[in-house]
Amino acid sequence: MEMLFWLEDSIVGLTVSSTQWGYPIVLSLHAVGMATLVGVALMLTIRVLGFAPNIPVTSMAPYWRVALGGFILNLLSGSALFCGNASELFFNWAFRIKIVLVFIGxxxxxxxxxxxxxxxxxxxxxxxxxxxxxxxxxxxAIIFGRLIGYWS
Structure with a gap:
């Protein structure tokens, strides 16, 4: 618990939890990263499932770098969001399930x-x-991400 409280008291944790614009900015960055990462992932999966068969699957390779950029943005913004409320999120089952699902995805x-x-x-x-x-x-994973605010 001491480490969790230390994260909340860090400059990042306090900026996210105690300033007017910290949380909305970081959450917006998290949404952009998620849209990028999951958007590219879903674009690829939908193509493999048979949509747009005239587009070669191999033409989607460069988008993986874009998806990884979205993941890095999500990792950084998600870490900042975690620091803002670490002592609650660490014990939140929706958060834990979401993290596992993101890495599986x-x-x-x-x-x-x-x-x-x-x-x-x-x-x-x-x-x-x-x-x-x-x-x-x-x-x-997105559904469990939304459930974080409702599960304690």
Whole structure:
């Protein structure tokens, strides 16, 4: 608990929790990062699931760097948001589930990128299953992110 209180009392924690603009700015950055990361991930999964078959799957490779940029923005802004309320968030099950799902979503999407985008334009049934699982993981992660404020 001491470490959690230290995070809340840090300059980042106090800026997020105690200033008029800290929380809204950091939360907005978190939303932009999430939109970027999940938007690219869903774009790839939707393509693998069969939408827009005239677009080669391999043409989506450069967007993975954009998604990673969104992840870095989310990591930084999410860490700042955590510092603002660490002693509550650490024990919040919705927060814990969300974090696990985000890393599972990243791993699944990265695997999809490696299989589908970097090697071939062929999409197999296994790729479609992976894409569906990645899509579901991202959607459920967003839902649990929204539930953080309602679960204690």
């Amino acid at each position: 990243l791993a699944l999407t990265w695997r999809l990128v490696q299989i589908c985008v970097k090697r071939t334009d062929e999409v197999s049934p296994a790729h479609r299953k992976l894409a569906a699982l990645a899509m579901a993981t991202w959607i459920v």
